[in-house]
Amino acid sequence: xxxxxxxxxxxxxxxxxxxxxxxxxxxxxxxxxxxxxxxxxxxxxxxxxxxxxxxxxxxxxxxxxxxxxxxxxxxxxxxxxxxxxxxxxxxxxxxxxxxxxxxxxxxxxxxxxxxxxxxxxxxxxxxxxxxxxxxxxxxxxxxxxxxxxxxxxxxxxxxxxxxxxxxxxxxxxxxxxxxxxxxxxxxxxxxxxxxxxxxxxxxxxxxxxxxxxxxxxxxxxxxxxxxxxxxxxxxxxxxxxxxxxxxxxxxxxxxxxxxxxxxxxxxxxxxxxxxxxxxxxxxxxxxxxxxxxxxxxxxxxxxxxxxxxxxx
Amino acid sequence: xxxxxxxxxxxxxxxxxxxxxxxxxxxxxxxxxxxxxxxxxxxxxxxxxxxxxxxxxxxxxxxxxxxxxxxxxxxxxxxxxxxxxxxxxxxxxxxxxxxxxxxxxxxxxxxxxxxxxxxxxxxxxxxxxxxxxxxxxxxxxxxxxxxxxxxxxxxxxxxxxxxxxxxxxxxxxxxxxxxxxxxxxxxxxxxxxxxxxxxxxxxxxxxxxxxxxxxxxxxxxxxxxxxxxxxxxxxxxxxxxxxxxxx
Ligand SMILES: Nc1ncnc2c1ncn2[C@@H]1O[C@H](COP(=O)(O)OP(=O)(O)OP(=O)(O)O)[C@@H](O)[C@H]1O
Ligand SMILES: [Mg+2]
Numbered sequence: 001x002x003x004x005x006x007x008x009x010x011x012x013x014x015x016x017x018x019x020x021x022x023x024x025x026x027x028x029x030x031x032x033x034x035x036x037x038x039x040x041x042x043x044x045x046x047x048x049x050x051x052x053x054x055x056x057x058x059x060x061x062x063x064x065x066x067x068x069x070x071x072x073x074x075x076x077x078x079x080x081x082x083x084x085x086x087x088x089x090x091x092x093x094x095x096x097x098x099x100x101x102x103x104x105x106x107x108x109x110x111x112x113x114x115x116x117x118x119x120x121x122x123x124x125x126x127x128x129x130x131x132x133x134x135x136x137x138x139x140x141x142x143x144x145x146x147x148x149x150x151x152x153x154x155x156x157x158x159x160x161x162x163x164x165x166x167x168x169x170x171x172x173x174x175x176x177x178x179x180x181x182x183x184x185x186x187x188x189x190x191x192x193x194x195x196x197x198x199x200x201x202x203x204x205x206x207x208x209x210x211x212x213x214x215x216x217x218x219x220x221x222x223x224x225x226x227x228x229x230x231x232x233x234x235x236x237x238x239x240x241x242x243x244x245x246x247x248x249x250x251x252x253x254x255x256x257x258x259x260x261x262x263x264x265x266x267x268x269x270x271x272x273x274x275x276x277x278x279x280x281x282x283x284x285x286x287x288x289x290x291x292x293x294x295x296x297x298x299x300x301x302x303x304x305x306x307x308x309x310x311x312x
Numbered sequence: 313x314x315x316x317x318x319x320x321x322x323x324x325x326x327x328x329x330x331x332x333x334x335x336x337x338x339x340x341x342x343x344x345x346x347x348x349x350x351x352x353x354x355x356x357x358x359x360x361x362x363x364x365x366x367x368x369x370x371x372x373x374x375x376x377x378x379x380x381x382x383x384x385x386x387x388x389x390x391x392x393x394x395x396x397x398x399x400x401x402x403x404x405x406x407x408x409x410x411x412x413x414x415x416x417x418x419x420x421x422x423x424x425x426x427x428x429x430x431x432x433x434x435x436x437x438x439x440x441x442x443x444x445x446x447x448x449x450x451x452x453x454x455x456x457x458x459x460x461x462x463x464x465x466x467x468x469x470x471x472x473x474x475x476x477x478x479x480x481x482x483x484x485x486x487x488x489x490x491x492x493x494x495x496x497x498x499x500x501x502x503x504x505x506x507x508x509x510x511x512x513x514x515x516x517x518x519x520x521x522x523x524x525x526x527x528x529x530x531x532x533x534x535x536x537x538x539x540x541x542x543x544x545x546x547x548x549x550x551x552x553x554x555x556x557x558x559x
Contacts, residue, residue, distance in 0.1 A: 045401075045405075048405040049404070049405055050401055050404050050405050050557065051557045051558070051559075052557060052558065070407050070409065073405055073406060073407040074407045076405075078405050080398070080401045080402070080405075082398045082401070084397060084398035084399040084400075084401055084402050085397075085399070085402075086397070086399060087397070088326075088329075097318065097322055098402075098406065100314075100318040101315055101318055101319075101406050101407065101408055102406070102407060103314060143402075
């Protein structure tokens with residue numbers, strides 16, 4: 001549904017995105033993940049026809065985003081990062097205006113249905129300027145959904161919302177994403193993990209990794225990690241554990257607890273347990289830790305910038 | 313076509329809720345009223361009676377000039393406000409072509425000016441009651457046509473400045489200065505040069521108006537000139553929007 005090839009955008013000398021290649025299939029929710037300045041917004045702006053790329057091409061539903069921009073725009077619903085709205089209009093008037101620009105038949109009833117979807121029907125006659133950030137976000141989302149587009153492009157749709165609203169907005173996205181293609185950007189990894197079928201991690205304008213949330217977690221764990229807690233002071237224990245074959249690193253977290261990494265497939269935990277007992281200490285806790293997606297993300301983007309530095 | 317109308321409608325509504333638009337309309341009507349009253353009293357107290365019959369020129373000439381001063385205030389926000397609020401991103405990713413956007417903006421302002429023009433008709437109407445044998449209908453028609461054509465030009469230049477600069481204050485002063493130059497200075501060489509100056513008076517904004525439309529002449533040259541200027545303003549405005557995408 002979305003096809004991106006060698007997409008590059010340069011601002012002056014800085015490459016905001018650098019040779020992006022990816023695709024989003026029909027009915028897929030694709031997560032676009034990356035630190036600040038990674039190029040997420042830039043990519044989305046190119047896909048929505050806001051600006052042309054410096055080089056490369058992209059198509060949506062088979063239409064080129066530059067040459068058939070209007071056809072693309074008809075099929076895309078877009079929630080920009082800044083959620084631009086006419087603050088001096090009422091919610092209803094604003095959405096009616098956008099619906100008219102899309103030539104929707106029965107615009108008024110469509111607007112009301114969409115307001116219902118995002119839970120804002122009771123604020124239809126209120127001025128947008130008087131709405132809270134979260135409500136504005138939902139007006140923006142309603143605007144993107146008005147024409148029930150084949151493709152939804154949402155730039156950080158849950159930013160600035162309270163936890164209850166985050167859950168609501170995620171439910172709306174999940175609901176509409178069932179048969180539509182959704183490209184959403186976020187900094188929030190659990191969000192990507194919960195919502196997305198596939199995650200694309202981008203850093204400094206380049207794709208670092210592209211996979212399903214589950215695979216990402218499994219593939220990138222690298223080493224196995226475990227957490228150990230003993231009854232009283234664990235002095236000297238760290239050195240002894242480090243000597244066990246297969247242990248890669250030991251890290252004293254607190255006086256009575258430490259964490260260690262070991263080679264995958266070489267479970268050293270029984271041996272560590274024995275060691276603790278032999279040292280006359282009480283074993284309180286010994287458990288494996290899964291590297292969270294956050295940590296994977298940081299690891300990946302840090303490695304990337306480290307590598308970039310070496311090149312410089 | 314439909315998008316132009318949708319955008320124009322929103323813009324027109326905007327004017328009817330905007331204090332700036334009301335102040336502009338009020339001032340124009342007030343000044344016209346003062347001029348009207350002064351003219352009529354001067355006329356009645358003249359010892360020679362009706363030495364020159366008053367006509368609609370006393371309304372349309374000041375009106376043209378008042379529009380020159382007022383339209384920059386009406387057009388400055390048309391695109392600049394969208395840039396400031398970030399709604400430009402909305403408009404530029406909606407299925408609306410850049411020229412539809414600009415023409416819609418212009419049309420909204422033009423319809424507001426037409427409404428204002430309609431209100432000023434009360435002065436010729438009063439004049440018609442006060443003098444015998446009534447006002448010159450042809451003069452009235454051509455004069456008002458001239459005013460409307462000029463307004464179309466002013467507004468299209470205003471909307472293009474708003475799109476070029478994307479800043480209300482700069483758009484306001486830019487438009488005002490540009491219009492003043494076009495109104496007074498461009499024609500100046502015609503009066504100074506011994507010969508060959510006619511060309512300057514031809515591209516002068518006011519010459520077609522004062523020499524033709526305000527004298528009861530609907531000239532094809534003037535019509536073409538003003539319509540081409542309007543079109544040029546709209547094309548420049550559209551280009552400015554396109555350029556924004558490449559920034
Ligand atoms: N209009 C612009 N002019 C110049 N540089 C820009 C412009 N917009 C973005 N950039 C630069 O392009 C790079 C990518 O920016 P972009 O906004 O796409 O990042 P992002 O991934 O959306 O970041 P964030 O998570 O903060 O929203 C940044 O280095 C940014 O400074
Ligand atoms: Mg961004």
